[in-house]
Amino acid sequence: MMMGKYDYIEMKVPAKAQYVGVARLAISGIASRLGFTYDDIEDLKIAASEAVTNAVQHAYESNEAGEVVIGCALYNDRLEIMVSDHGISFDFEEAKKRTGPYDEEIEAQFLREGGLGLYLIETLMDEVRIHQEEGVTVFMTKYLQRERGEEDAKQTAFS
Amino acid sequence: MDLHVQQKEVRDVYQFKVVGEVDAFTAPKLKEQLHSIAHLKGVRAEIDVSEVEYMDSTGLGVFVGFYKTLQEQDGHVKVTGLNRRLYRLFEITGLDAIIDVEEAKDDE
Numbered sequence: 225m226m227m228g229k230y231d232y233i234e235m236k237v238p239a240k241a242q243y244v245g246v247a248r249l250a251i252s253g254i255a256s257r258l259g260f261t262y263d264d265i266e267d268l269k270i271a272a273s274e275a276v277t278n279a280v281q282h283a284y285e286s287n288e289a290g291e292v293v294i295g296c297a298l299y300n301d302r303l304e305i306m307v308s309d310h311g312i313s314f315d316f317e318e319a320k321k322r323t324g325p326y327d328e329e330i331e332a333q334f335l336r337e338g339g340l341g342l343y344l345i346e347t348l349m350d351e352v353r354i355h356q357e358e359g360v361t362v363f364m365t366k367y368l369q370r371e372r373g374e375e376d377a378k379q380t381a382f383s
Numbered sequence: 384m385d386l387h388v389q390q391k392e393v394r395d396v397y398q399f400k401v402v403g404e405v406d407a408f409t410a411p412k413l414k415e416q417l418h419s420i421a422h423l424k425g426v427r428a429e430i431d432v433s434e435v436e437y438m439d440s441t442g443l444g445v446f447v448g449f450y451k452t453l454q455e456q457d458g459h460v461k462v463t464g465l466n467r468r469l470y471r472l473f474e475i476t477g478l479d480a481i482i483d484v485e486e487a488k489d490d491e
Contacts, residue, residue: 241408248406248437266468270439277407277441340440340476347475 231298232316237276239283239290239309247294248273251305254296258303261369267348268366272305274341275362279309282360295319302350302367310359323353323363385409388416396427402434405442414445418452426458433464433487443476450482461485 235250237243251272255265276292283290290309295316297304306319346352351365386409389400397420405413420426430446432438446462453460461483465473470486473479 241406244407245404263468269437270472273406273439277439280407340443343476344440344472 230304233296233298234293234316236291236293239280239288239292241277241280243292244273244276244280247276247292251294251296254298255303258298259368260303260366264366264369268303268305271345271348271364271366272307274345275305275307275364278341278362279307279360282309300368302365304363304365306361306363308359308361314361319355319361320363322357323355323361325353386412388413390416390419396429398429398431400431400434404437405435405445406437406439407441410441410445413442414448417445417449421449421452421456423458424456426453426456428453428458428460430460430462431464432462432469433466435469438469438472440476443472443478446482447478459483 233250233254235247237247248269252265252269255268260268272294276294279290279292283292293306293308293314295306295308295314297306297316304320306314306316306323308314308319342352345362345364349364349366353363355361355363386401386403386405389402391398399417401413403409417428417430420428428449435442446460450460452458462473463485464487465484466487470479470484473482473484478484
């Protein structure tokens with residue numbers, strides 16, 4: 225297994241609510257490609273949408289016609305997603321290093337106005353880290369539940 | 384990525400049927416539709432979500448807001464037809480203990 229190697233997909237969408245669903249659809253396709261279960265794909269769709277929604281709202285509040293960058297690193301055993309609201313493409317590895325545990329200030333930002341965004345991301349993903357500087361970058365990971373072999377065996381059993 | 388909300392009144396109960404995806408883009412539409420009855424006193428509302436294909440915190444936020452508004456007016460809201468996924472969403476956020484929710488009868 226080449227654990228260090230991964231395929232990388234990045235997309236940049238306008239920071240507008242109508243593109244949250246577009247990003248969600250792409251994440252769904254990527255998660256499906258990796259062999260995630262139906263439930264895990266649904267979890268990933270919600271977590272990614274929450275992060276993109278937050279970025280869109282942040283841009284809206286600061287009156288910026290910004291862009292949201294969504295980077296996905298596809299590994300054999302996991303999917304890493306990074307969502308950034310300052311619209312600049314990042315060096316995935318470098319940006320990842322800058323993320324860390326989040327504090328109450330960031331949490332309050334996410335949780336404002338009845339929003340449960342960060343709470344859902346935290347619950348639905350295996351690992352969540354955040355970096356805040358000019359904008360907010362959310363880094364999140366979800367691991368594949370089964371070994372590929374098991375998945376194949378299960379599919380055979382049902383086919 | 385579309386959302387439709389049907390509305391009808393049956394024996395003093397305002398019934399809403401939500402069809403499609405509820406996210407940051409469509410949630411305002413749902414909110415607007417629900418709040419068309421928010422000024423009424425002591426109203427009873429039922430929201431059927433059995434044909435909701437996707438929902439996240441933006442949808443939960445709309446339900447919470449609607450619940451609060453109806454509470455203030457001595458009204459009641461019930462969310463019905465929740466599939467396993469949607470029920471889980473209410474459960475992990477603790478909203479199932481606050482809002483009257485009912486699981487779909489013949490789920491899966």
